[in-house]
Amino acid sequence: MKPVILIVEDEAALVTLLRYNLEREGFRLLEARDGEEALVLAQEEKPDLILLDWMLPLVSGLQVCRQLRRDRETREIPIILLTARGEETDKVRGLESGADDYITKPFSPAELTARVRAVLRRAVPASSGETLNFADISVDLNAHRVRRGERNVHLGPTEFRLLSHLMQHPGRVFSREQLLDAVWGHDVYVEPRTVDVHIRRLRKALNEDEESDLIRTVRSAGYSLDHPGN
Structure with missing residues (x-):
C-alpha cells in the first residue's frame, strides 16, 4: 500500500x-x-x-x-x-x-x-513486542505506549524514539551527535540544537507535579537516563 x-x-x-x-x-x-x-x-x-x-x-x-x-x-x-x-x-x-x-x-x-x-x-513502530522499564517508566515498543506510574504519557513520534533509545541504555551518557545518529539517522542532516528541543519536550511530558526528572544533563557531554543524584 x-x-x-x-x-x-x-x-x-x-x-x-x-x-x-x-x-x-x-x-x-x-x-x-x-x-x-x-x-x-x-x-x-x-x-x-x-x-x-x-x-x-x-x-x-x-x-x-x-x-x-x-x-x-x-x-x-x-x-x-x-x-x-x-x-x-x-x-x-x-x-x-x-x-x-x-x-x-x-x-x-x-x-x-x-x-x-x-x-x-x-x-515505523518497533514490532518486537518488548517492554522497556526504568524506575517508574515503562515503554511498550509494540503498542507505542508510555506510562509513568499510574498515568499514560503522550509523546510525539520523535520523543518516543528518543526515550526508547535512552531506556535501552540507562546510565549511559550520549552526546547530541550520538543521539542524532541513533534517533534521526545517519543519512539526514539535523542540527545538534534540535536534540535540546526534543529533550525539553520529553521532559515536559514525563515530569508532572512532584515527579523527579530522570533525564540528566551532563554539561559539555550530553544526556543520559539516570536516577536523581547519580
Whole structure:
C-alpha cells in the first residue's frame, strides 16, 4: 500500500511541484489549502505523514501542529514543516510546536523526498513486542505506549524514539551527535540544537507535579537516563 502524505500548502505552484515529485516516488497525496481543512483531513484520513506550511490562511501551521499533537487521534502522525523562515529561533519554535523535521524554502525535490523517507522510516513502530522499564517508566515498543506510574504519557513520534533509545541504555551518557545518529539517522542532516528541543519536550511530558526528572544533563557531554543524584 502506498504511504499517504497530506500536503498543507496554499501556494498552488508549490503544490503542483510537490505532487509531481512525490507521486513519481510512489506516494499517494492529499491536499489542504488552509489550516482548518488540514485539521479535518488529518482526522478523517489519518495520513502517514503531513507536509505543513508555516504561513497558512485561517490557522497558522504552528497552530495546526500544536492542535494535531494535542489530539489523541493525530498526535503520532509525523509532521515536516515547510517554511521560508530560516533563522535558528524560528526552527526552534517550529520544533517546539511539535514538528518532527523542518525544511527551509527553497528546497530541492531530492532533499524533500529524502527527508520524507527518513521521517517515515523513523516513524515505523518497533514490532518486537518488548517492554522497556526504568524506575517508574515503562515503554511498550509494540503498542507505542508510555506510562509513568499510574498515568499514560503522550509523546510525539520523535520523543518516543528518543526515550526508547535512552531506556535501552540507562546510565549511559550520549552526546547530541550520538543521539542524532541513533534517533534521526545517519543519512539526514539535523542540527545538534534540535536534540535540546526534543529533550525539553520529553521532559515536559514525563515530569508532572512532584515527579523527579530522570533525564540528566551532563554539561559539555550530553544526556543520559539516570536516577536523581547519580
